[in-house]
Amino acid sequence: MKLIRYGQAGAERPGLLDAQGVLRDLSMLLPELGPAQLNPRTLAALAAIDATRLPAVEGTPRLGCPVGGVGKIVCVGLNYADHAAEAGMQAPAEPVLFMKAVTSLNGPNDEVRIPPGSQKTDWEVELGLVIGTRASHVSEDAAPQHVAGYVLANDVSERAYQIERGGQWVKGKSYDTFAPIGPWLVTADEVADPHALDLWLEVNGQRVQNGNTRNFIFGLPKVISYISQFMTLEPGDIVLTGTPAGVGLGQKPAPWFLKPGDVVRLGASGLGEQRQVFVGG
Structure with a gap:
């Protein structure tokens, strides 16, 4: 998967790119793409989702660092x-x-x-x-x-x-x-x-x-x-x-x-x- 955080700095939302390169919104499933979401179990669950059923993000929003809550x-x-x-x-x-x-x-x-x-x-x-x-x-x-x-x-x-x-x-x-x-x-x-x-x-x-x-x-x-x-x-x-x-x-x-x-x-x-x-x- 290609996981993304998009939106204004400090207010990024989680998303992913589907197989066609369309940015899809993940916020209905995850509050953030941060430390708590990076474990193998969560990543496997995300990989099993039919991404085409997620809302497409319109336009070309700003992209943030794809990981939130970085400790170091x-x-x-x-x-x-x-x-x-x-x-x-x-x-x-x-x-x-x-x-x-x-x-x-x-x-x-x-x-x-x-x-x-x-x-x-x-x-x-x-x-x-x-x-x-x-x-x-x-x-x-x-x-x-x-x-x-x-x-x-x-x-x-x-x-x-x-x-x-x-x-x-x-x-x-x-x-x-x-x-x-x-x-x-x-x-x-x-x-x-x-x-x-x-x-x-x-x-x-x-x-x-x-x-x-x-x-x-x-x-x-x-x-x-x-x-x-x-x-x-x-x-x-x-x-x-x-x-x-x-x-x-x-x-x-x-x-x-x-x-x-x-x-x-x-x-x-x-x-x-x-x-x-x-x-x-």
Whole structure:
């Protein structure tokens, strides 16, 4: 299934895309698409519904983050060798973890705000996974059982905040609107192999990132198991799994970054596309 939250920010309603790509309203069946609805039993019940009997949603409403009530966003840094190289860093021996604030969550096509005075706002196309059942100290073999589904994400970053201001990366990752997620949550049963997904991103029509999740340094079972040794992953948590080469920081012959008016498009196999206009903060 492709599950969606649509409507004005803060008042999103649950929906799904039927086989013909028609957005259907789920609000008569579910109050929300959040942690309580991401368990295998509820998802199986939704999959059994004849979606054509649900009300069609007219027009082209705004899409929000497809998961409501997100508790935390855990990110894996430098998870592609080519990205580590362009950042001038060694490929890590263990997953590099950092957080994004939940206040950075944004709809997939909403405007993204560049912080006042920022000169180094950057892009990162990523595969995200959404936790469906509680995961604490899970094995790699058991880890996939805890995944409700997958999302497309743009891990927007302010590199001066991240690298030049001391402390942890979270400062450069958490500005409001810096986590566009969606357009939909694709349930795990519809993603045959999350380690074989193409990822791409364009800035003003120029393709700058082309990658594939087969090039992960650490695969998803390792990532989930590893994170769960340090913190409990709860239903609704989002894990961003890293970006391939081609970010602004790594552009040659010199880095270049986003400015007001720039348009970013990105996509991933089976996970849809996003489009953001970057505006002054």
